Amino acid sequence: MKMNFIVKATATVSAETKCEELDEKRIVPKMMLRRRLTRSARIMVYLADACDFREGAVVYGSAYGEMQATADIVGAIDANEPISPTAFQNSVYNTAPSYFSLLHGNKEEILTISSGDDTSKNVLQTGALQAVTTNAEVLLVCCEAINIPNIDEVNRCTDYLESGVALTLVPTGDEANVEVHQKEHKGFAPSLWAMLDVLDACDGKDGCIVALEL
């Protein structure tokens, strides 16, 4: 089942190692909260800010989740050292959008998708469903932050150890005015490709309307 959606805002960020200009001090003025943010959370709140989105349903996606927190926990267990409670609370896949909800007092639904290479395809489908369900603007974010020591031992999927893509959707009865074409986004993790396809289709176009599968 396909339905049509206005793509109101888009944003993307990537870096071979670390995204440096995430404007954290302005976006997250409370130091205690800022210090606790994971790299994924920093990218997520930056992208949400770039989309001018603070309140509403959020669908977040990541194929590999919170890699640094996970590595910290497993490393501590292996070394027979205490696990940081903060690392454990930051290890769940919904960490980044939860910090977004804390930051803005957003009490709407958060769903987190982790479907491997199909992650952003499923984020688009789930975001479309949430937009139809709530009949309101929904934020979709897909992010991979895998810049941890020795990641080169397993990383075969991306040149960018930190990358993210975001867009907001609003349901509409109007006809689609752009076509989304699937392509390979060289250097990016495949888990981001489907959303990058939408960004490419809407690049520079106001009032971009896309047809999305639910």
Added chain:
Amino acid sequence: MQKNRVFVNAYESLSCVGNTAELMAAIYSKQSGITIDTSYMSEHQAGLGSFAPNEFFSSLKSVTRVVLEKSNLDDFSNTLLVVGSSVGGIGKSEQIFFKEKNYKNINPKEHAISVISDALNREFGFKDSRSISTACTSSANALMLAQRLINLGAYENVVVVGADALCYTTVCGFQALGVLSTQQCTPFQEGRVGMNVAEGIAALLLQKVQTDESVELCGSAGSSDAFHMTNPDPEAGGAIACMQKAVENAGLKTTDIDYVNAHGTGTQANDAVEALAVETLFTHNPYLSSTKAITGHTLGAAGALEAIISCEVIKQQRIAPQTSMSKAENRQVNLPREAIEQQIRYVISNSFAFGGNNTAVVFGAVK
């Protein structure tokens, strides 16, 4: 737009007390499956729920195959799979890292949450699949997603699978938070000391068509606390909001709910807030109990496992008792000490997670 109704037409599970029939027998006879274990932390005892010697991935396939056999389908080729899991394949990654002290032989695809849907897709050839990972609400959110897709007519058949295995990360992680009980957990008990981490697999077939075995999935909703990463809002705003919206989504009044299947982990914070939420929203005082005293907390599988329990409570018209409670902390909520047979029209099942992620699902006897 006319919404399709959603029916739960087949299900099966595996937890530390066995399959679904064994699970319900354990719940009604108040026989916990929790064992006291030191294998994950040699210096600390922990009450854990394990289904060993059953192996996780072969059990995952077996449980799902039972659902297919109980269903009206020949195969799952026209069925969407929605998985809810909080740990995915991290247990295998742990084993490799502990042995080899590096990541070289960790397969990222076997580490990720999607390892579960990949395994089920290979075995059953689903039409499509998605995986949700919102910690302990993962499979409750999978049910919510499935309900909405069938409501809108995007799919006619959806299999929801909640699945999480025991692993060092979760056992030691909850220990680090200071919320693990060394004994069988005691939800809603005054002076309770914590939770039991457990493993579980639960699979449900949701369909547009009604059968003789159907229980209706009437409504669902989610909310965010926007309060703290691990502690719930002490005023229970998020828990109340998701239950209220789920009841509204079902087209019901709060007084229609006969039984609340609680998230009820046995931690101080969760149970106090959940009891307050139930007391505040359901002023007609429906029965409330947590079955985690029997199964432990199966994390991402809990929503699906407790959905099955909720369906069984409706089918058997028998309220699940609160095991391991001698003195309730909150005397305003209605905690049954024994199984109670009565007319049960509607049940609400709660799931709450890290990040203040809340989900409630409403089930009803088919009219």
